[in-house]
Amino acid sequence: xxxxxxxxxxxxLLTRLAEDVLQQPKFKTxxxxxxxxxxxxxxxxxHTNIREQxxxxxxxxxxxxxxxxxHTLFIFTMSFLCSWxxxxxxxxxxxxxxxxxxxxHESFVPCVTDIHSFSSAFLFSIEVQVTIGFGGRxxxxxxxxxxxxxxxxxxxxxxxxAIMLGCIFMKTAQANRRAETLIFSKHAVITVRNNKLCxxxxxxxxxxxxIISATVHMxxxxxxxxxxxxxxxxxxxxxxMDNPVGTNSIFLVSPLxxxxxxxxxxxxxxxxxxxxxxxxxxxxxILEGVVETTGITTQARTSYLSEEILWGQRFSSTVxxxxxxxxxDYSKFGNTIKVPTPSCSARTLDEEGGMERFRxxxxxxxxxxxxxxxxxxxxxxx
Numbered sequence: 189x190x191x192x193x194x195x196x197x198x199x200x201l202l203t204r205l206a207e208d209v210l211q212q213p214k215f216k217t218x219x220x221x222x223x224x225x226x227x228x229x230x231x232x233x234x235h236t237n238i239r240e241q242x243x244x245x246x247x248x249x250x251x252x253x254x255x256x257x258x259h260t261l262f263i264f265t266m267s268f269l270c271s272w273x274x275x276x277x278x279x280x281x282x283x284x285x286x287x288x289x290x291x292x293h294e295s296f297v298p299c300v301t302d303i304h305s306f307s308s309a310f311l312f313s314i315e316v317q318v319t320i321g322f323g324g325r326x327x328x329x330x331x332x333x334x335x336x337x338x339x340x341x342x343x344x345x346x347x348x349x350a351i352m353l354g355c356i357f358m359k360t361a362q363a364n365r366r367a368e369t370l371i372f373s374k375h376a377v378i379t380v381r382n383n384k385l386c387x388x389x390x391x392x393x394x395x396x397x398x399i400i401s402a403t404v405h406m407x408x409x410x411x412x413x414x415x416x417x418x419x420x421x422x423x424x425x426x427x428x429m430d431n432p433v434g435t436n437s438i439f440l441v442s443p444l445x446x447x448x449x450x451x452x453x454x455x456x457x458x459x460x461x462x463x464x465x466x467x468x469x470x471x472x473x474i475l476e477g478v479v480e481t482t483g484i485t486t487q488a489r490t491s492y493l494s495e496e497i498l499w500g501q502r503f504s505s506t507v508x509x510x511x512x513x514x515x516x517d518y519s520k521f522g523n524t525i526k527v528p529t530p531s532c533s534a535r536t537l538d539e540e541g542g543m544e545r546f547r548x549x550x551x552x553x554x555x556x557x558x559x560x561x562x563x564x565x566x567x568x569x570x
Contacts, residue, residue, distance in 0.1 A: 224409045224422060225472050227374075229367065229489035252355045253362075260359060264352050271348060272317060275341045276310035282334050283309060299331035317345040366479045367488035369394040373522050376471065376492040378450070378464075378529070379502045383543040385450040385534045386430070389473060389492065390503050392443035392521060399486070402440045402477035404429055406448060408455045409470045409491075425455045427471075440477075442516050443506050450534040461499040461531035469494050500529035 225231055245251065252260060279300060283289055288298035289305070302325045303309050312325045316338060327334050373390035380386070393399060405426070412423040430447045438444055450456045459467065475488040504523035508515050530537050537543070 223491060223493055224470055225489055225491040227490055229364075231489075249351065249355065252351075253358045257359070260355065264356065267348050267352060268317075271341075271344060272310065272313050275317065275337070275344075276306065276313035278337055279303065279312055279334075280306045280309035282331060282337065286331055297328055297330045299334040300327050301325055313341070316341050361482060361484060364486065366395075366399075366482075366484070366486040367475075370399070370475060370486075370488040371521070372473060372488075372490040373503070375496050375498050375522065375524065377498045377501045377503065377524055378456075378461075379500060379527055380529055380543060381447060381449075381502075385530070385537060387427075387448040387450060387456060387471070387497070388445050388503065390443055390445050390521060391438075391440065391473075391475065392516075392518070393440050394518075397480045399440050399475075399477035400480050402438050402475060404438055404446055405474045405476070406446075407472045407474075409472055410455075411468060424472075427454060427456070442514065443518075443521060445503055446473075452535070452538075454534070457534050460533040460536070463533070464494050464497060464499055467494050471497070498524060499531070500526060502527050 223232055252263065255263070280303070282299050283303045286299045288300065288303055300309075300312060303312060308325070315321055315325065327338055329335070371392050371394065376387060376389040378385060378387050381388070391404070406429060408425045408427055409422055410425075412420045414420065427448050430449055438446070448454065448456075450459075456469075459469075471492045473490050473492070477486060478484070479486050501524040504520050504525055506517050506520045506523075508517065530543075532540075
């Protein structure tokens, strides 16, 4: 069974190579905060001390759709049974008041024919509301009250059918069902792309039917303190994704690597590899779009804690060209490979001259290492 949004199936999870060893933190690790959004997209928020519970009854339809399937089916069944029993009792009272339950002569005209007990009145109530019409029982023009009850029961039955069937349809066609086949990489990465440090994760759609007008939004959630000393436990800061057209829209046909450039406007600008392991940050990813087959707007969510962000790695390619078409290998969906990446923050990198200065230092360091090894080998030979 496919996992829910944000949780890639284990067969796809090859996110770490054997030679990948995380850098040991220089600071003492502390207890992690509770995550705001779970990997499957559920919001980890408990609403307590809600005093105005009656507000939920003002939107009965949404409340019914939000219920669990067991509760919805119970309400579905009880709504019909209760209406049948209620109108069965009304039909029995009409027959009792008119004297239909007593044995009468042949010229007597009852309100409803063939009603002799509550059981027959209950069966007539079912026939009226679901329009079965077996032909044994029928209403006559003898009683005006019976005609009025017949009209009322038909209207009530149509309303119950509309609400209950609409509720069942909405539950089966809920947008989050489509999100079952929208998958995110289990880990995000921070590495260099186009000479800039970038935060990246992979997004894919397992279905052939497309998500129309798909957009991706990202937020960093962390605890902050304002200049006035106010503690904001869940400070949500938007971060922009890289897109040449200047919007957050994507064309999700094959797995995409969504990238965010860590620049001076990014909340990750002061984050280094060592601080990443000890920072209580959470990056929330939200995918929104319209389902092509149903036209319903869907949303998939996931999040990445600091320990789920791999520094100095990038994603492997999953797309190849075979027999004139592009093939996607989902076994490599979460694969990452280690690449040379500065361990300093983006701010420090910019202050020290950028990636050109870093590559120059790496080349100098590599040359010095080679010379030391050659010198050591020559000493052994001598």
